[in-house]
Amino acid sequence: MxxxxxxxxxxxxxxxxxxxxxxxxxxxxxxxxxxxxxxxxxxxxxxxxxxxxxxxxxxxxxxxxxxxxxxxxxxxxxxxxxxxxxxxxxxxxxxxxxxxxxxxxxxxxxxxxxxxxxxxxxxxxxxxxxxxxxxxxxxxxxxxxxxxxxxxxxxxxxxxxxxxxxxxxxxxxxxxxxxxxxxxxxxxxxxxQRLLESLSSHEYRTPFWEACKKRQRDTAEWIFAVPEFKRWYDGSGPSLLWCSGKIGSGKTVLCANVVNHVFLHKGRHDTATFFFVDRDNAESLQAETLIRSIIRQSIDSTEVPQYLESRLTNLDHAVFVQLDAWIDLLRYVVQQSTAFYILIDGLDECDAAERQAVFDALSLLAATASCLRIFISSRESVDLDLRGRSLPMSRVSMSCDSLMSDIRSYIDTSLQKRLQNEELVFGDAHLLVEVNDALTQHADGMFLWVTFLIDEICAGSCDDDIRRSLRQLPKDLEETFKRALLRILSRAKHVELVQRTFRWVAVARRPLTLDELREAVSIDVGQTHSRPERLPHHMNRILLWCENLLHLTDEEPAQVQFAHASVRDFITRATLPGQLFRFHVDLRETDHFAGEICVTYLHFSDFTTTIARRQKPVQLNPVRLAVTALSRETNMARISEVVTHFASRRRKTMADPDFSRIEAKYGKSHDIGKETLQNSHPFLQYAATHWVTHTVHFEEKQCIIWDLWLLLVSGCSSLARIPWDRQGLLVWSHKTRHYALLRHALNFERQYELGEIYHLLKISATRGDSKAVAIFLETCTGSISYFDMLLPKVSEGGHAKVVDQLLGVGADANAAADEYRGQTALQAACGGGHLEVVERLLGAGADVNTAVTKHSGQTALQAACGAGHLEVVERLIDAGADVNAATAEVKQLRALQEVSSSGHLEGVVDDHLDRVLSGHLEVVERLLIARADADASGLENEGLTALQIASKHGHLQVVDFLLGAGADVNADAAPLEGLTALQAASSGGHVTVVERLLYAGADVNAPGAVVEGLTALQAASSGGYLQVVDFLLGVGAWVNATPAFLRGVTALQAASGSGHIEVVKRLLHAGADVNTAASRIGGRTALQVASDRGHLKIVELLLAAGADDDDAAT
Structure with a gap:
């Protein structure tokens, strides 16, 4: 374990x-x-x-x-x-x-x-x-x-x-x-080991350890008794268990306890992985970081399978790796385990695009690996990301009832700790009970709020102050934060330092240490050298000056973070009132400021002796390494000579990335001063590493240190770390969405192949990166035909800004679709329900009735109907869409048939089933109002009407609606494998739909299609639906109805061939003829099909009922 x-x-x-x-x-x-x-x-x-x-x-x-x-x-x-x-x-x-x-x-x-x-x-x-x-x-x-x-x-x-x-x-x-x-x-x-480090070096355990330290004894145990958790853990329930809760309700601590529980009880061949999203660590907010970390955790470094090592080597050598490649690798890893656990906390902290990517990956994995078990703890807002997904899910809510005992325990422990530390003093011993009761009453299921409420109470200098605080407790977290900021202002001292601190803590790519933060807040943009006299004193008191809105980690050295993600949200929100707005942090502006500070810092005159043009990586023969070391000793000179002799015969040189480290041990390093610089300049390591990520949005006209930034980009500093090579700048900047470098690469670097630029442009456009698309369009001259091909892909994704950009450079909104499964831009946008894009395309002159392609094509209206997008359907009808146009030649369905078919909602999350189905009914109503033909069928020989399609999928409400609109309940079945409405409902075992159709006058004994047709009873018998068989027999269905001419079966033959022994018994009891002849072409008797398919008990029943045993031998 x-x-x-x-x-x-x-x-x-x-x-x-x-x-x-x-x-x-x-x-x-x-x-x-x-x-x-x-x-x-x-x-x-x-x-x-x-x-x-x-x-x-x-x-x-x-x-x-x-x-x-x-x-x-x-x-x-x-x-x-x-x-x-x-x-x-x-x-x-x-x-x-x-x-x-x-x-x-x-x-x-x-x-x-x-x-x-x-x-x-x-x-x-x-x-x-x-x-x-x-x-x-x-x-x-x-x-x-x-x-x-x-x-x-x-x-x-x-x-x-x-x-x-x-x-x-x-x-x-x-x-x-x-x-x-x-x-x-x-x-x-x-x-x-190097491959595994290259796969993921993210420190995923630190936030887990921090969460474990916060847990009080005997808390966060209630979830293990919840039935949903038990079914999830043993694999009998849905693959995803979502634990939702409000801000500060202890979700992270609960998830950490679940992680410990899983690792404690998992089987020997099970794999458990976890990931805690940390808002203060920008890297952890990326879907790729999460997925690669999960893969890394699941691999035993001592036993890496050959196939996996080969895959990792190939990915390591690739210049650009799509997220799909990592997902595919994770799918392989998951399938190797008996049970594979993925536990994730804080997904709500990620941007919408990153959350979408994570859930797309999890949905794909769950669909292909039955061993997968996913646990997610987050705020309720993730509900929007889960809607409509085919990801089986159960949900546990961190309600006040389930948390009450945990909160009581937390309050008791916290108060005792404050009393022991003399942060809280009571003159009246009974006051402790009052405080305890008041906190329990106001907790509202939030541990975080309790913490700040205790801080409010501890601020009292006497019992009177404490009782006054109890009477004036803040009503919610926001009011609590406002009071904390007002106290900072009331002191007047350190206000500017607190503001600067908030800015750096909000945008730092990783938590800063106290020494790093102390130096960072003392620097101004454009400063030429360090100024020790500006360094603030007593930086270890910053928590006190910030009214505990920040906290220090237990790591060494301690790092500064917001006390909770909600504090960061509050500080970065643009709605701070009046005088508190001075504490507001604009993330985009502050990130730009941090980049200017880092670039300024790396050009300090303090570092003049180390600033020089970056040399190319040292190219060394491995033997040269030995010569360097051995030649230092006179007595080893002979060995050195021989090694040098061997080296002179080997012309191929290899770069040793560790040479500087090895050479330094022999006094050869030219960077000995770096360690001294780091000790005297704590912010150097951060600035040297993260100057790149803070300068994503740099633009020449808006940046006063632009020329200094260009020097760093050009490699003119031995201090600044550059994460790309010269040939890979374009790909690296595109992959990381570093817009300043992307523009620089396209404008000032080498000439790139047009095909390479088009490929990168397509990736940016299809992921909706309008900023990157704008850079490509302003720096490159593209072919209009290429933009035409790109427009449907972008429209399908609903990227309205990029659609505007492509239309702006001349893309044709009516460009012809590919003959095979192609779509126009409007058809693609309608299928995705992207009303904003639809409006833009219609405004650009898109034809609402563009003909479909020959194979699998749909009109724009049919695409919108199929997905139940009512607003889009209404907009298209208003624009003149033909409600009775047919789909591609293969199906030839109408819009009404599409929406009737799309009511098939298997796999949709239960919580949203009613809402989705309701939307489809509204679409049906809207089409009928627009005079859609309720009895139109698809292909001439094998098509179905809307009523037949809805009946087949068991959509009772749609069936009711269509019958109310006058749909023909007894419309003939198509000649080739067609079904009447009743036959279609019976074939799916939808007993309620069968009842409704019969009540509407459906013919229970209507003949089936000529080719492989079935009566209603034959269809129900074939599927083994005993309840439907009983119902049909009860209303007069013919048990011995003649089978279809080509490959037809009687009800008994159908049940016998499929092995439904209870149905066979019921049909024999109803008088089914055990020796009815088979259909003229391709038919078999009941005994023959039962015998051929090995249903021995049915064979015995048929023989006992008088079946001719000679038939079994033919």
Missing amino acids: MEIAAPSSSAGTCPNPQASLQVAIQDFQSILTDGQRHKLRTIGSIRDAQSVMIFTAQLEHENRLAGRPGVSNRLSTVLESVQAFAGVVGTFVSSHPEIAALVWGSVKLTMLEEMQEDVRAVQQMGEEVKEEISLATARAQHEDEELQARERRAAFRDRSKMWKFLPRMEHDISAIKEMHEQQLRRKAKEER
Whole structure:
């Protein structure tokens, strides 16, 4: 089970491989004699790890012969360093086979050293033999034989030494090979970790921990007893459980407790993930951040499947990744679990577009993965985002009743804590009871309000003040915030500092520390250098000066945030009254101001020594890294020479992003002063990182430090971080919606391919980004035909501003649709119910009766009717839309048939079913008023009338309405698989519709279509609808009605073939003929179809009822 715990404050440091190697070899040399060191220098370069090992073995041999102590006890330290160095040499092994020759050359050298004495002995013997020959020829043969014998003994001895030496070498080589393989595994592990960090580095746990700290003991437990939660958790209920509540009702704390509950009880093969949207962290407000974080949490970094690693690698290499790609990856991950939990808090804090993207993703996942369980806690406003979605959902409301016990406990604990800290003092002990009762009575289900009410009470200096506060408690949160601002004003001191603080806290991309905030509020736009004399004193009192509208996190260093998202909403709202308006924060204006401050700060003269044109990334050969480190030691120069020799043969260079960090350990870094700068300038890190995100809306005419900004964009500062490369500026600025950079890239950067610009323009237009579209249109000359093709896509999305922009550059509102499933702009807008876009297109001359395409096409009116958009329908009818025009050739439905069909509302959230259906009925009424033909059918041979369609889908209210308008209840079924209204209702098992049609005079025994037709009873029997079968038999349906001519079935044959044993029994009881002949073409008897499909119990029933068993064999 995954453990959720705060990270340790300490972390181990990685050893330096080069330094370790240097120390180990110095240690090794210290025990050598002068003669051995001389031999080391004369033997040649130590080329690799095996050279060191072989030389060590040689010294061990000589020391043993000389009786000196061995050196093998020092070998392990050397080998550990060699392991870190082996990867450098190993890089070249595959492409430089001469390395093997060097290794074996070392072996040969060692063997020669060991056999030197024997060689000298043999040479001496040879001299003696020559002398003996001159003295005694007679003894020559004898001496020669003796010499040969000695040579054989010496060779045997040497071979024995060699056989002893080789196994040891093989062992050493195997050990080095294993170390190399371990290094490869380590590198692969590091690469996987890098991929996961690239996937998501968002710190999702911090807001969760903060919420856990706020929970009082035994609170937020009530939800586990709620039936909706139990069904959600065990998978028997809908996949989405939505917990809704008002501001400050403790939703975040509740969600944190649910997270703990899920992790505590989930199964071994279940996966649990969570995400807490933090309004003070801009990154967490993005749908992509949420989805990527969920994916990251679900992946075990120790066991990343090959397929998943490959997908992550491809996405990591991509320049631009659409959100759909991340959703597709999440879908794959979800499907690997038995149960997959996604718990999200605070979605209401996100913008509408981001919420829409999240819910689109969740809807798609829920539709394709039955194991998915989603928990969302948010304000009631999310209800608008959930309407009309096919996302199965149950809802739990944080009502006052369910929270009352939690709030009582919270009040008791909070008051006791204030009393212990002497923030609250009572002279009269009974006053505690009065305060408790008053807070409980006024809490209104909001923990946040209780907190501020206690602050109000604590402000009293005596019992009288406290009782006065109880009588004048604010009526709601807004009044509470107003009182807090009035108290700030009444003190007069620190008002300007509080204003500046509110501005920075409201727009900061991440919460600022006290030191960062202290420096940020002291800077003015255009300032040339730091001014320490302007830094405010006692910044740790800022909470007191802000009347607790801010709070400090428990992190180290502490960060400054609003006490609650509702405080930020209040401060940024444009409705602050009178004198309080000076505290108002305009987010767009303040964000621009923050960008100017960051750019100003990065150009301080304090940093002059570090300002220089940014150099290209250092391109290094990996071996160069080893040379840099090893060459610092004189005794390692030989190794450095050999490595350099290898490096000179390798022409391909590679960039090492970590080189500056490694090099710094050897005193090579040119940025040593950065750490000192950071300590003396706390705001530097924030400004260097976030200057880009605060300058999204910069424009030359509205920015007094425009030229300084251009210098940063051009890479002329070594301090400012640039998150793009030169070739990727256009794509990066487009993806992040950085409009200033997008305009800069299109105006001043390299020329881009028109196809690339069109692609990016299409993305911006279809997501409704009118600001980006305006930039593209003002900087690029486009083809009108391209704008024509783009207009329907934009209209379908309801992006009225972008529609105006495209029409403004000449796009044709009547541009022809694609022949296959194409739409005109007006048809697309009507299908989405976008009345504002419809108005613009009609104003631009769009033809309301443009003909449909051949395949799957609809007129504008039909598209609006199909989705039940009454206002759009009325506007089109007023504009002259033909209510009886047919759809594409494939269906040929009329508007009335479309709306009757679209009443099919399976999957719509239950809370909205009545409202949606009511809207469809109003559309039906409006079409009938406009003289729509209630009895028109679709295709000549297989079409359905509006009444037949409504009956088929079981829409009783639509059926009632159509019958009241005079629709023919007995309109004939179409020849090819057609159905009468009664047959259609019976085929779906809609008993109430069947009753209504029969009451209206429907013919219970009307014949079915010629091809595969069914009577009402045959249709109900085929579907197994026993209640409908009983009802039809009760009103005189013929149990043995003749089947259709082509592939027809009797009622008994239909029930038998489908395996509906209860219906079979009911039909036999009603006198069904068990041996009725099959239809002339393609028919089967009841016994045959039951036998063929393996319904053995039905076969037994039929045989018992007298079925001819010969039929079963035919």
